Amino acid sequence: DGGITQSPKYLFRKEGQNVTLSCEQNLNHDAMYWYRQDPGQGLRLIYYSQIVNDFQKGDIAEGYSVSREKKESFPLTVTSAQKNPTAFYLCASTPSGGPWTEAFFGQGTRLTVV
């Protein structure tokens, strides 16, 4: 079945550590996105990529980094510079970076700072 796979489902980070969240899709979609979800807030865009080897900052990119070396993969690194990383992280994809496309989401990774 085609879809988006995020791993791990739960992740714990110590203060000062960098951690990487995985996102893989087999939908042959060009565009991929990372969102952060906090209680009582709408999803906020961290980074997006419309094509391999290209990505752009979203609304809350500070403290995060990404790479897009393969069409299928868009990993997100939460660096020690992110002061409040505890949140639910969602990866999404669309067939292209243009409009009139339906967004598909993974099952999310819950990151907790310990």
Place this chain on the structure above:
Amino acid sequence: KQEVTQIPAALSVPEGENLVLNCSFTDSAIYNLQWFRQDPGKGLTSLLLIQSSQREQTSGRLNASLDKSSGRSTLYIAASQPGDSATYLCAVSAISNFGNEKLTFGTGTRLTIIP
């Protein structure tokens, strides 16, 4: 700046009732509007996508309408079931300042169907 509002934040109704969830947005220059369902601790599942040129979309017991000029969308759920309990989010798609498509989400309505 596009803002999306969903009221109420939570709603409880008895099983079998028909119900309406509301979504409003401030900028009518959108490409499409999408309704999602989110179960606790899970990702988002797409329910319906309405293009800006369309007035409504239907899927089974779900019907979504769009009034772009007034900045409103509704999601109608007929004959509600306990399995419909979830958080429902709407998102509008528009071109951002950087020329890419951007989804702006509401904060959701948490729906509980009482058996």
